[in-house]
Amino acid sequence: MALTDINNSTGMPDFVKACKKYGISPVAGMEFRNGDTWLYTALARNEEGFEQINRFMSYYNLNKLKLPERAPQLEDVYFIYPFLSFPERLRENEYIGVRVSERNKLVTISDKLIRNRCVMYHPVTFASRSDMELHRHLRAIDHNILLSNLKPEMVAVGDEVAPTEAQLAQAYEFFPELVVNTQKLLLKCTFQIDFNSLKNKQVYSSSRYDDKLLLQKLAREVFAERFGNGDTYAREHLEKELEVIDNLGFAAYFLITWDIIHYS
Secondary structure: OEEOOEOOOOOHHHHHHHHHHOOOOOEEEEEEEEOOEEEEEEEEOOHHHHHHHHHHHHHHHHOOOOOOOOOOOOOOEEEEEEOOOOOOOOOOOEEEEEOHHHHHHHHHOOOHHHHOOEEEOOOOOEOOHHHHHHHHHHHHHHHOOOHHHOOHHHOOOOOOEOOOHHHHHHHOOOOHHHHHHHHHHHHOOOOOOOOOOOOOOOOOOOOHHHHHHHHHHHHHHHHHHHHOOOOHHHHHHHHHHHHHHHHHOOHHHHHHHHHHHHHO
């Protein structure tokens, strides 16, 4: 099972935890869109691929650029294009997603090379079909338009609910190659998150000692601006606080917080 939220991956930690709880192999990914237009969906082959996906998305977000219509060449990432909009020449890591509603159109494709790159594509957007109306209202709010002005490309398809394995197999029963291709693709993908080891940054500069010196420098500079150099009592209090911070190993915390506030 893959999680491919639109243009973000913030839900991945909770998704991995839930998969672990129910014995499901998680696959990390992201669905890339320009506005309402689905460009392609990325699946990470491993943890490195997940990093590549996020670096790619971050670059375009930070530079306020539109995403390219052709997926980038990322070493550890697979890409799935819409059935009605895929490149003429597919790379080794590129596939074509075929929805249930599109499966019968496969008969119009005689090229075996293309058919071999087709996979099942069934996104799950709603817990049940009753969620569709709420989804339509939210999409109208997002576009700042009336419900009656919503266009098909602005909303998800109504059948985007989770089917059973049997229902999905039945939907593609006359296209067994899609089932096989999908299984092979998913088996190529693995993803785990280490929730046990500490991930917090341990030092702000190159070492704990350098953190101590930097924090002292910054604190003393601000102290001089506010109190001058004649307040002996305040100076002693400052030095005591700096000593406590160093002894507790909190210098990096204060420096990281200072950096965030300074940047903002």
